[in-house]
Amino acid sequence: MKKTKNADSEKFCGNCTSHNAYEYPTRVFCTRRFLKNKNPIVQTLWHCEDWIKNAQECYCVRDAKEKQKQPA
Amino acid sequence: MRVNGPLTVDELVQQFGNSGSFGAGRLSTACDIYERMLRDDECTVFLGLAGALVPAGMRSLVADSLRENRIDVLVTTGANMVHDTIEALGGHHYKGHWAVDDLLLYKYHTYRIYDVFLPEEDFIRLDMKLTEMYDEIADENRGKRLSSREFAWELGKRLKDPQSVLRAAYEAQAPVFMPAVRDSEFGYIYNLHASRRNFKNTLLVDAFKDVNEIIRICRESERNGMIILGGGVPRNTIQSAALATKSGIDYAVVVTMDRAETGGLSGSTLEETVSWGKLKGAADKVMVPADAMIAFPLMVASVVERLGKNHKRAPRKKTESFRETINT
Numbered sequence: 001m002k003k004t005k006n007a008d009s010e011k012f013c014g015n016c017t018s019h020n021a022y023e024y025p026t027r028v029f030c031t032r033r034f035l036k037n038k039n040p041i042v043q044t045l046w047h048c049e050d051w052i053k054n055a056q057e058c059y060c061v062r063d064a065k066e067k068q069k070q071p072a
Numbered sequence: 073m074r075v076n077g078p079l080t081v082d083e084l085v086q087q088f089g090n091s092g093s094f095g096a097g098r099l100s101t102a103c104d105i106y107e108r109m110l111r112d113d114e115c116t117v118f119l120g121l122a123g124a125l126v127p128a129g130m131r132s133l134v135a136d137s138l139r140e141n142r143i144d145v146l147v148t149t150g151a152n153m154v155h156d157t158i159e160a161l162g163g164h165h166y167k168g169h170w171a172v173d174d175l176l177l178y179k180y181h182t183y184r185i186y187d188v189f190l191p192e193e194d195f196i197r198l199d200m201k202l203t204e205m206y207d208e209i210a211d212e213n214r215g216k217r218l219s220s221r222e223f224a225w226e227l228g229k230r231l232k233d234p235q236s237v238l239r240a241a242y243e244a245q246a247p248v249f250m251p252a253v254r255d256s257e258f259g260y261i262y263n264l265h266a267s268r269r270n271f272k273n274t275l276l277v278d279a280f281k282d283v284n285e286i287i288r289i290c291r292e293s294e295r296n297g298m299i300i301l302g303g304g305v306p307r308n309t310i311q312s313a314a315l316a317t318k319s320g321i322d323y324a325v326v327v328t329m330d331r332a333e334t335g336g337l338s339g340s341t342l343e344e345t346v347s348w349g350k351l352k353g354a355a356d357k358v359m360v361p362a363d364a365m366i367a368f369p370l371m372v373a374s375v376v377e378r379l380g381k382n383h384k385r386a387p388r389k390k391t392e393s394f395r396e397t398i399n400t
Contacts, residue, residue, distance in 0.1 A: 021181035021192040029196045035267045040200070058179045 014044035014060030017052045025063035081370060082377035099367055101358040102325045103374045106299065108356060109323045110142060110375060114294035116388050118310045121148040122302030122338070124185045126155040126237070127165045128365050133372060135240035142372065143299075144388035145289060146241060146248045147306040150256025153224065153238055153248070154198070155190075160233035161201050163194030199261055205230055206265035210275040219281035224248035244387065247289065249282050251309045286313040293388075297323030299371075301364035303330060303338025311350035320352040321345075325371075327364045 013019050013028050022029040027041055032050055034040035044064035073091045075084070082103075089100035109115050121134065137143045155165065168189035177184055181192035209218075209226045218226065228242025241248045253259065254277075266274040290296055290313040298314075298321055300307045307326070314321045330339030342359055345351040360367055 020196050022196055024181060024191075024193065029200075031264075034200070034203075034264065037268055056178070058181060060181070 010061070011047040011051045012044060012061045012064075013042050013046050013048075013051075014064055015054050015057055016047065016050075017054045018050070019044075019054070019060065021060070025060050025067055028060060080377055081373040082375075085370065085374040095360065095362055098358050098360045099362065099370065102327070102360050102367070103371050103378075105297075105323050105325050105356045105358060106371050107375045107378050109297035109299075110379060110385055112295060112297075112323075113386065115297050115323065116144045116289060116293035116295070117142070118145045118147060118296065118298045119143040120298060120300040120302070120306035120310050121146065121152050122300075122304035122306050123149075123364065124151070124155070124188070125301060125364060125368075126152040126159075127185050127188050127190065129165075130365065130368070131156055131159060131237055132235045133369060135235055135237045137372065138237065138240045138244050138246045141244070141385040141387050142376075144246060145286075146237070146246065147286075147309050148237075148248065148250055149304065149306065150250045150253040150258045153227075153250060154257040156237045157202065157227065157231065158190075158194050158198050160231040160236040160239065161194075161198060163190075163197060165190055195257065198257065199264060202227075202258075202261045203265045203268065206261060206275045207269075210265070210269075210273055213275075215273070215276065217276045217278040217281055219285055220250040220253045220277060220279065221247045221282060221285055223253065223275075223277045224250060246388075247285065249286055249309060251279065251282060252305045253277060253279070282309075283313075283316075286310075287316045290314050290319070291317040295322040297321065298325070299368075300324070300326040300328070301368055303328050303336075303340075308337050311345060311348070315348060315350045318349070320349055320355070322352055322355055324351055324355055324357040325360065326358075327360045327362055327367045329361060329363065 013030060018030050018032040019028040020031065022041055026044055028044050030040045030042050033042065044060050045068065073087045075087060085100050085103050088096035091097055109117050134146070138146065166189040168184060168187050170187045172184065174184060183190045183192065205227065224238055225242045228236070228238035231239045233239055238248065262275065286309065296314055298310045303326065311321065324342055326342060328338050330336060332339045332341050332344065342351055342357045346353050351357065
């Protein structure tokens with residue numbers, strides 16, 4: 001099934017179809033950036049213009065937000 | 073069968089032999105056959121590895137067996153070598169459980185192989201590191217097609233972990249064939265490597281190049297023995313090489329939980345293998361219906377005990393024509 005852009009979701013790398021876990025939950029690996037020879041390691045709560053909603057969400061965004069709330 | 077006190081592994085296996093029945097008898101026979109393979113200086117011992125044995129912890133056993141010449145040639149799924157490489161690069165396999173909520177594991181980016189857990193992070197680190205290695209191998213070989221054996225040695229050369237199967241094979245110059253190499257993370261990493269290079273000057277692994285190499289090894293050996301853990305493509309690769317030489321395999325141990333009735337190769341009986349000419353009619357052979365994670369370590373421990381600490385098996389003879397092959 002073709003994945004489509006979904007304007008309703010909060011846009012984060014951590015719920016984008018191109019992400020994989022890298023340093024859970026704060027940083028993810030972006031396949032799209034890797035294929036473009038860009039630094040593939042990005043913040044879970046970042047996003048770029050190529051964001052596409054992941055069909056089946058994981059806990060990356062939820063846990064990254066929780067982590068963000070915690071004092072450093 | 074008597075167990076009246078502390079027993080060594082081989083003493084227990086001897087008790088299995090005293091029974092001679094069911095799985096105990098078959099495992100005891102498997103140890104006898106493996107011992108005969110290792111005492112036969114003219115025999116090349118092939119190990120066929122299928123199923124997730126490396127993630128379950130068989131990695132060091134296979135690496136040590138290659139270093140100590142208890143295995144001459146390894147034929148394996150790509151996946152087992154992927155998991156070997158993950159550990160060589162600092163990743164880990166964790167003891168988990170089979171009765172878990174797998175959707176929850178998915179949400180935490182954790183993969184499951186029965187009761188073994190593997191974090192996705194370790195796969196991603198593998199992808200990144202191996203993409204670099206593929207670039208380096210492609211640049212060094214500049215358009216030369218590599219067999220999966222050459223590819224395995226190129227990887228082994230670059231891995232420093234002494235427990236690694238690929239590293240051990242490289243150091244021992246023991247051939248490792250991965251006939252279905254693309255059907256593993258190695259294949260997906262090729263896609264990453266090639267895409268980043270716009271499919272130009274990429275690593276070239278040629279599955280057909282394996283065929284001549286493995287047939288040549290079989291042909292130049294006086295006798296061939298195979299130990300199959302699981303079955304699948306590795307078993308067929310070894311057997312087909314023996315068929316191509318028209319000589320057939322001399323010793324065979326197959327450890328599998330699969331059944332013959334479905335017609336699949338993994339469960340096919342060794343008598344069926346004889347019908348193809350892949351195994352000699354008079355071959356020393358047994359099928360052991362058992363979990364390879366239990367049976368193979370017992371086999372190795374038993375046979376090492378029988379051979380004694382001072383037994384040193386010489387490396388498989390590298391004939392001139394095989395040297396020519398590996399230098400082509």
